[in-house]
Amino acid sequence: MYLPDHFCEEDAAEIAALIAAFPLAAVVATTADGLVANHIPLIADGETALIGHIALANDLHRSLADGAEVLAIFRGEDGYISPNLYPTKAVHHRHVPTWNYQVVHAHGAIRFRYERKAIMAAVGKLTRQMEDRVSGPNAWRMADAPRDYLETMLDAVVAFEIAVDRWQAKSKLSQNRKPEDARGAATALEAAGHDVMACAMAAVIRKG
Amino acid sequence: MYLPDHFCEEDAAEIAALIAAFPLAAVVATTADGLVANHIPLIADGETALIGHIALANDLHRSLADGAEVLAIFRGEDGYISPNLYPTKAVHHRHVPTWNYQVVHAHGAIRFRYERKAIMAAVGKLTRQMEDRVSGPNAWRMADAPRDYLETMLDAVVAFEIAVDRWQAKSKLSQNRKPEDARGAATALEAAGHDVMACAMAAVIRKG
Numbered sequence: 001m002y003l004p005d006h007f008c009e010e011d012a013a014e015i016a017a018l019i020a021a022f023p024l025a026a027v028v029a030t031t032a033d034g035l036v037a038n039h040i041p042l043i044a045d046g047e048t049a050l051i052g053h054i055a056l057a058n059d060l061h062r063s064l065a066d067g068a069e070v071l072a073i074f075r076g077e078d079g080y081i082s083p084n085l086y087p088t089k090a091v092h093h094r095h096v097p098t099w100n101y102q103v104v105h106a107h108g109a110i111r112f113r114y115e116r117k118a119i120m121a122a123v124g125k126l127t128r129q130m131e132d133r134v135s136g137p138n139a140w141r142m143a144d145a146p147r148d149y150l151e152t153m154l155d156a157v158v159a160f161e162i163a164v165d166r167w168q169a170k171s172k173l174s175q176n177r178k179p180e181d182a183r184g185a186a187t188a189l190e191a192a193g194h195d196v197m198a199c200a201m202a203a204v205i206r207k208g
Numbered sequence: 209m210y211l212p213d214h215f216c217e218e219d220a221a222e223i224a225a226l227i228a229a230f231p232l233a234a235v236v237a238t239t240a241d242g243l244v245a246n247h248i249p250l251i252a253d254g255e256t257a258l259i260g261h262i263a264l265a266n267d268l269h270r271s272l273a274d275g276a277e278v279l280a281i282f283r284g285e286d287g288y289i290s291p292n293l294y295p296t297k298a299v300h301h302r303h304v305p306t307w308n309y310q311v312v313h314a315h316g317a318i319r320f321r322y323e324r325k326a327i328m329a330a331v332g333k334l335t336r337q338m339e340d341r342v343s344g345p346n347a348w349r350m351a352d353a354p355r356d357y358l359e360t361m362l363d364a365v366v367a368f369e370i371a372v373d374r375w376q377a378k379s380k381l382s383q384n385r386k387p388e389d390a391r392g393a394a395t396a397l398e399a400a401g402h403d404v405m406a407c408a409m410a411a412v413i414r415k416g
Binding site for chain 1: 209210212231232234236237238242243244245246247249262263265266267268277278279281283286288290291292297300301302303304305307309311313315334335338339341342343346348350352353354357358361378396401
């Protein structure tokens with residue numbers, strides 16, 4: 001990824017927060033059929049692994065060798081930035097459009113896990129994380145489903161772990177702009193409903 | 209991509225609309241350094257090509273041979289679907305969580321273009337599309353910037369075209385659920401601000 005120093009995200013907490021807030025990763029691999037991507041919610045297991053699961057019917061686990069290189073791409077909000085959003089445009093007009101976004105790339109080796117214990121762990125961790133967020137005290141639990149039904153569903157999935165050997169993260173948040181211009185862009189993104197990115201831009205402006 | 213028939217998106221208008229509404233693509237390629245992804249706004253040129261531009265400083269145009277295979281991934285909104293959102297959960301509890309999303313994959317050959325005319329076309333088309341959308345009658349035009357500044361900016365980018373040989377699109381919108389359950393999920397996604405996806409789900413429910 002093209003990654004100028006001023007857009008390089010090295011804050012581990014920010015990277016972890018982005019993954020947790022936007023868990024649906026594009027998991028990319030090279031197979032005999034060329035490049036393939038699957039969209040899979042992943043959860044981080046510390047700073048060295050990502051855990052997920054796919055349908056047994058998904059050929060990915062049959063088309064990749066154990067330990068094959070994959071790239072998991074997480075992406076937060078994004079938005080077009082018009083020169084009109086910069087107050088200094090009226091002064092010198094030396095601006096062009098750009099795009100702001102936050103992404104995290106995790107490169108690593110994928111290994112599929114067919115044992116029920118690994119599948120239960122992958123499905124259970126993701127369910128707990130998401131239910132705590134969206135359902136709170138009314139969180140749906142796996143035990144809420146009838147046992148026979150749950151067993152059938154678990155039989156239909158495969159778990160996997162990506163052992164991450166390289167992280168790369170980019171926060172393109174107008175860091176290369178004057179504070180008043182960055183503020184103008186952040187205000188417009190917030191108005192467009194991109195609260196997470198507007199908040200990240202506000203933090204960048206505060207840090208200066 | 210794992211693509212069961214009921215999630216296969218074959219409506220060319222829906223695919224074009226998704227690309228236009230969510231232009232920031234993850235452009236994935238295989239280089240000598242392994243898998244790389246760059247996040248680049250693209251515009252469709254009919255049904256057979258995608259057009260974009262990158263910074264001259266981005267090594268992508270130096271690391272890919274002319275005609276190299278790339279995968280451009282467009283993604284719309286996405287959301288976790290809790291079993292709690294399905295009214296029939298209370299009846300039989302035979303539900304598990306899932307994730308809804310819309311994606312478009314374009315596979316094709318990339319060719320970089322260094323002539324000023326191609327660069328002007330790529331930058332100009334994207335600017336017009338985005339400014340018409342976000343600025344309307346106050347659209348920023350390239351001619352608003354001083355000539356010398358604009359020339360310097362254009363010197364710093366490279367255009368490219370992806371000749372698309374295969375489209376693959378997936379609209380995972382609860383098509384495999386009963387209408388009342390799909391409606392419950394759509395209502396929750398709308399409440400979470402995912403209007404585009406909620407609208408697409410409503411269209412699926414109407415079609416039956």
